[in-house]
Amino acid sequence: MLSPKAFREAYSETELDEELPDSPIGSLRDIQYLYGKLYTLATTGGGEYAPYLTPDAAGDIIDTDDSLIAVRIDVSGDEPTLADDMIGPVQVTRYTETLVQNVGHCKYPAARGIDHSVTHQAGRNSDPEKLARYAKERLTKWATDDVVTNAATEHPDGWIIEDLAALGTDEATLEDIEDAVVTRLGGESTTALLTVQIKTEPNGDYRWPGQIDAFREAMRQRKLSKLVTKNKADDSSGDATDIVTGRSARTVGTSEDPQNYFLGKQLEKFPGLDIEEAWRSHPISEDAAVTVMNAETFVEACTYRTFGTKVYSLPYFFGRPTPEKAYELYKLLYQAATDEGKDTPIEDAYERQREADIDETDLRFYVSAVMPHQMSRYDVFGETLNGRLQYPRELAFTHNRLVDVASAFNSIDDWTPPMPTTDSWGLLASDNNRLNSVSTGWYFYQTFAERDDADADADDPRIEALVSVLSGDTIAVETLLEEYVQRIIDEQTDDSEHEGFPSFLVASQFAQLCSLADGKLELVTTNDSAKEPITREPTYEEHTMPDFEEIAITDGGNPADAKLESFIENTPALSSTGDSEGTVANQRRGAFLLGALVGDIGSYQEYSEDRSTTLVDQYPVKSITQSRIKKVAQETIAKTLTYTRQEKKQQNGYPGTKADHIVDRLRETILDPEPDNWQIDTDDLRFYYALGVTYGMNDHPWDNGAQDDEATTPEEEH
Structure with missing residues (x-):
């Protein structure tokens, strides 16, 4: 090439x-x-017959020893005969780049049968006897093929092919061909093309089939015949x-x-x-x-x-x-x-x-x-x-920018960011190979429900998402939430190989969701007005979370209060902008806040109370439903108040309620109004609950003894 x-x-x-x-x-x-x-x-160059050649079929034997075997036939006289010059009836030589056009090989990819061209490709390392048979079949099989004989009849030089067929009826000639092939190969096996060389003029040269129009036309007709009989x-x-x-x-x-x-x-x-x-x-x-x-x-x-x-x-x-x-x-x-x-x-x-x-x-x-x-x-x-190219490329850049500079994934001063990050997870750190991750589908493999690729089908949402990103089509947010939640549940099951709550997975899913919703791409869509806010791009600034050192902390106030407020207001799916009590956005925010409190108190139980089973384990994602959410909220708030009283005794007065920045908002969204009449879908509810758990587990100052976010979340590295 x-x-x-x-x-x-x-x-x-x-x-x-x-x-x-x-x-x-x-x-x-x-x-x-x-x-x-x-x-x-x-x-193979230009010309009428060039498209019919298949140079790649025998490309691996180019410039190898004994890779081209030609039966040499003289049809310049009254009767066709084998060559009787110094080279003899058979020539064994190298198949080279310069001979590709002249040899004119056209492969017929069938387990049995002859190639379309008179030139035929033998199997790998064929023995001399088999190669001799193939050599004879250039006369006895190819030249007598119905399509070839019809082409010869209609072509002015078709008599050359007819002479080959006639010579193939002579048993002595066939024995001479076999003896010559076996002798020239010296008993060694080889991988080769078998073809012919033809002399048509008394004083002319022996020409390859690619130099004779009748052979090329017969090759063309034979290949075309297969296009109409499949x-x-x-x-x-x-x-x-x-x-x-x-x-x-x-x-x-x-x-x-x-x-x-x-x-x-x-x-x-x-x-x-x-x-x-x-x-x-x-x-x-x-x-x-x-x-x-x-x-x-x-x-x-x-x-x-x-x-x-x-x-x-x-x-x-x-x-x-x-x-x-x-x-x-x-x-x-x-x-x-x-x-x-x-x-x-x-x-x-x-x-x-x-x-x-x-x-x-x-x-x-x-x-x-x-x-x-x-x-x-x-x-x-x-x-x-x-x-x-813009779709996968821009998605790769957007995701890297998000985890690099967005306030949702980057801490300010001595406080953790809303979402945990680690270099161990590809979707939570900038990645120079992100374009490869997006274009191969690995981008979705890391966040969607796991499946056995051997059982994959056309409805596989990972494939749907990959093709959508490559083509600039949209992905239904319902599909994303369903896949995200199923993956989270799978990793929280008792028989899962992962330990602890999969906060890195949830943070990765959220980073992916935000990136797909980027305003330049708009790759997420929905027909449900209640879910429309999820499809909007968040408005996180570059490291512009409030400076907590300048925040006055009074009456039990907490620096985390401003962080939570900022995260909610800059996340369209959770924002109260244009919202009112009872709407799905309010319900979604309630699920998130409940998760945040469960995550916060669960982390407290693990590190301050040394409990092996925490609220995070007690209320896994799969257990959260509309009918249960109020009960879970009541029990979690009650547990929070219990730990608040303990802290007050231990510290001789504790400022306010523990996690009050979450509890106050939670009361407004879950306890009043009643969740019994909520309209939020289960996947929607569970995903934002899981996002809240991830937030709560990561909501602490860096100097509280849990500075290593990999330690605070005992989740297997990905």
């Missing part, structure tokens, strides 16, 4: 422009056709307008596809399919179909696996392909196809965009996820042509 520099040198802008499509990119087929065209130009069709073809070129042509209906789309067994693409009439539903011309098939190398290079699916992220430039855009696209595809690293196409495009100053508004991605099943069935979902 040509390097990008060699590609540009090989094809001037004028030459390349003649090869490019005339119309703008408007479909997956257009992208595949463009990929196939660039791949063909970079491997899935037991007799002849799925007809005259129609090609969906790629827009020109009238003979179109085929059962051609192969790099992504396994539009197959006979893929009924969602062909509802009510009549296999013989498939060309009417999806008409693609013969030559365009072959070019599309050649896109496979580049398509696969822009593919990666995650959550049991294959994710396709195919870059292209918006509008009609121009030579300059084609050069840049080829660089991206070449890098993806030759890079041995683990970068995704998104990361490669990002680096290339920075280096080459590519206009980001022109760079697009076709994005889809494909779920393979048995019996060659595939589910395609999340498909879009409008994927853009």
Whole structure:
């Protein structure tokens, strides 16, 4: 394959422009056709027959010893004969880059059968006897194939192929071929291509099949014949307008596809399919179909696996392909196809965009996820042509900025921030590989409910979320809350491998939710007005929480009061702005405050009372329901008052009520009005309760003996 520099040198802008499509990119087929065209130009060059060659099929044996075996035949006389010159009837040589066009190999990917071209690829390390059989079959099997003989009949030089078939009927000739192959190989096994060399003029040279038009046309016809007979069709073809070129042509209906789309067994693409009439539903011309098939190398290079699916992220430039855009696209595809690293196409495009100053508004991605099943069935979902680099890139930057500078995740002076942070959790610290995390789906793997990838299906919300981010589509906030809560509950179960409340997980989920709701992206949506505030971007400032040293503390006041007030007011889902008693936002705030009190008192029990079982354990997330929340609040406040009295005795007078900054607000939201008539969904209630627990466990001055937030939350590192 040509390097990008060699590609540009090989094809001037004028030459390349003649090869490019005339119309703008408007479909997956257009992208595949463009990929196939660039791949063909970079491997086998231009020309009518170049798209039919398959240079990659035998690419691993290029420049290896004994990798090309040719039966040499002289058809220049009255009767075809084997060569009797100094080289003899069989030549064993090296298959080199310069011979790719001349040898003209066209692979037929079937377990049994002959390749489309007269050149045939043998299995790895075949013994001499097997290679001799393949060599003879160039005359006895390929030259007598029905499609080949029909092509020979219609071609002016088809007599050459007919002479091969005639020579193959002579047993003595076949024995000579076998003896020559075995002798030349010296008993050694090898991996090779088997082909022929033909002399057509008395004083002419022996030519390779790629230099003889009759062989190339027979190869072409044989490959085309497979495009109309797949899935037991007799002849799925007809005259129609090609969906790629827009020109009238003979179109085929059962051609192969790099992504396994539009197959006979893929009924969602062909509802009510009549296999013989498939060309009417999806008409693609013969030559365009072959070019599309050649896109496979580049398509696969822009593919990666995650959550049991294959994710396709195919870059292209918006509008009609121009030579300059084609050069840049080829660089991206070449890098993806030759890079041995683990970068995704998104990361490669990002680096290339920075280096080459590519206009980001022109760079697009076709994005889809494909779920393979048995019996060659595939589910395609999340498909879009409008994927853009800005979505995963901006999400990665937004998340890093949030945990780096937002007051919700950064402390002021000697007080902890609202949310705990640690370098041990990727979503709670700035990460240079965040773009990789987003584009591979690891970003959601860390926060969504865990599943066995072997049992993944098209409804997997992790896949849905990944494709949405790559394509700029929105994610339902209901999906996020359901996944978050289930993951929290799973990690709090008795048989969980994790110990303690998963506060780092909850903080990670909250950071992700805030990032997705960023105003530039707006990746979170809902049809429920009650949940609409959750989809809004928080207004946390950069390290601008109040200066607690300047706050007057009187009548039991606590520096944490201003911190809590600021966090609530800057979190739209909890804010009282425009709110009134009884609304879902008020109920959500009540769940959060209850969790904050449970977390605060639970931490006190663990570190001051040395209790192994605390309120956090007593009231796990899965136990919180609308019907129970009032009872939990009453018991937690009662426990708070008990510890307040103890503190007063121990300290000879305790200023106010313990955690009064939480208790006072909690009374206003949970105890009055009654929760029995609340309308908040259970997942909504539980997630913000869990967020409150995380807040409460992290609500303390740094010098209170629990300065290490990893120690205050005995949660397994992620």
